[in-house]
Amino acid sequence: MRMKKVKNVLTLYTRNPNLKSPLEVLLHPFSSLLSRHKRQLNFGSLVRTMFGVDSTQNLNQPQQFRTSRHLNDQSPNKRPNNVFNNGACTHKFDWKTYQRMDRIYSYLDCLAFHYVDRMQIITIGKSYENRPLKVVRIGNGANAQARNAIWIDGGIHAREWISPASVLFIIKRLVEDYDQFRDVLNNYEFYILPVVNPDGYEFTHTHNRMWRKTRSNPRGLRRNNRCVGADPNRNWSYEWGGKGASPNPCDETYRGERAFSESETMAVRNFIMSRAHRFKLFLTMHSYGQFILYPWGHERMAPNNWRQLELLGATAGEAMREVNDHRYTIGSAAQVLYPAAGGSDDWARGQAKIPYTYTIELPDTGRYGFLLPAPRIKSTVQEAFVGVLAMVRALNQFP
Numbered sequence: 294m295r296m297k298k299v300k301n302v303l304t305l306y307t308r309n310p311n312l313k314s315p316l317e318v319l320l321h322p323f324s325s326l327l328s329r330h331k332r333q334l335n336f337g338s339l340v341r342t343m344f345g346v347d348s349t350q351n352l353n354q355p356q357q358f359r360t361s362r363h364l365n366d367q368s369p370n371k372r373p374n375n376v377f378n379n380g381a382c383t384h385k386f387d388w389k390t391y392q393r394m395d396r397i398y399s400y401l402d403c404l405a406f407h408y409v410d411r412m413q414i415i416t417i418g419k420s421y422e423n424r425p426l427k428v429v430r431i432g433n434g435a436n437a438q439a440r441n442a443i444w445i446d447g448g449i450h451a452r453e454w455i456s457p458a459s460v461l462f463i464i465k466r467l468v469e470d471y472d473q474f475r476d477v478l479n480n481y482e483f484y485i486l487p488v489v490n491p492d493g494y495e496f497t498h499t500h501n502r503m504w505r506k507t508r509s510n511p512r513g514l515r516r517n518n519r520c521v522g523a524d525p526n527r528n529w530s531y532e533w534g535g536k537g538a539s540p541n542p543c544d545e546t547y548r549g550e551r552a553f554s555e556s557e558t559m560a561v562r563n564f565i566m567s568r569a570h571r572f573k574l575f576l577t578m579h580s581y582g583q584f585i586l587y588p589w590g591h592e593r594m595a596p597n598n599w600r601q602l603e604l605l606g607a608t609a610g611e612a613m614r615e616v617n618d619h620r621y622t623i624g625s626a627a628q629v630l631y632p633a634a635g636g637s638d639d640w641a642r643g644q645a646k647i648p649y650t651y652t653i654e655l656p657d658t659g660r661y662g663f664l665l666p667a668p669r670i671k672s673t674v675q676e677a678f679v680g681v682l683a684m685v686r687a688l689n690q691f692p
């Protein structure tokens with residue numbers, strides 16, 4: 294990193310490949326702070342404030358407020374949640390309960406702030422109700438052009454609460470225990486979106502625990518709440534509108550007005566397509582049922598690399614079974630369950646041409662269903678992490 298001070302503008306240059314232009318930070322009101330910190334050659338915390346919070350939205354704008362608060366505040370106790378302490382992220386996030394979006398966002402910000410060398414947040418778009426869609430990038434920047442990226446998402450279906458919890462746990466482990474996973478991180482870069490459908494997820498916390506869809510409402514159908522939103526996992530363009538996807542807005546599996554009518558699916562599509570050639574593995578986490586499903590979902594047939602898909606899926610299934618003795622069924626989605634067109638896994642395989650794409654249906658098998666009790670979160674997210682890690686470690690052996 295190089296720095297240059299011109300009058301009251303501090304310009305930071307970075308080697309971070311995600312940052313396309315130099316960064317200008319206006320520090321005029323705090324020039325005495327600037328000079329003190331300059332003497333100490335201690336820009337680390339300032340840089341973390343800049344880079345850790347959001348690497349697309351905020352970087353081109355001056356950040357006087359955040360920066361000044363950080364530089365000004367000499368008392369750690371005054372800092373919100375101790376989020377800006379040196380060292381590890383001390384956010385009080387846990388897996389004892391299912392967390393709300395505000396906590397999830399602040400936790401991600403905290404991690405990105407403290408682990409700027411390995412994690413960045415990329416806001417890829419907004420939900421219908423204007424919540425940011427924050428993709429976490431984890432990696433060390435090696436082999437950035439090779440086909441070495443992995444996509445993981447959760448929370449596309451609002452009521453499947455164990456899914457975002459699992460994806461957040463995967464982020465935590467990869468970031469905090471980075472050294473244990475150097476083998477993986479030397480070979481792969483992760484792009485992880487913990488909550489694809491944040492509006493629906495919040496709605497399940499505030500209004501209707503069993504809500505599944507997005508909250509879009511292009512035609513103002515508030516008279517009947519049931520008819521709001523689309524099923525974001527029937528909204529993808531590959532074989533959109535086929536079997537198992539309803540044209541009726543009042544149905545749970547409503548496909549949407551057209552493919553990618555939902556801002557959430559559109560944002561993910563645009564992001565993945567901008568680097569589709571780099572993705573080798575695409576994982577989308579759902580619940581419930583304990584299935585590891587590969588394409589196709591729209592029709593009862595298997596893609597040409599189904600043997601490899603089966604083998605890699607089995608690797609995850611075996612690893613997961615060792616954690617809590619839960620058995621997973623592995624197979625092609627339409628064959629194991631039922632045909633459902635317009636799913637993200639079919640799109641990832643058929644359109645984005647990602648060779649290994651899976652839908653993982655987390656526990657349980659139906660006793661609690663979507664309402665998996667909070668005391669079971671910890672063991673379940675551990676199981677999910679072990680399965681994903683086994684899959685990623687085995688991925689090298691697959692073409």
Ligand SMILES: [Zn+2]
Nearest residue numbers: 450453579580
């Ligand atoms: Zn689902």
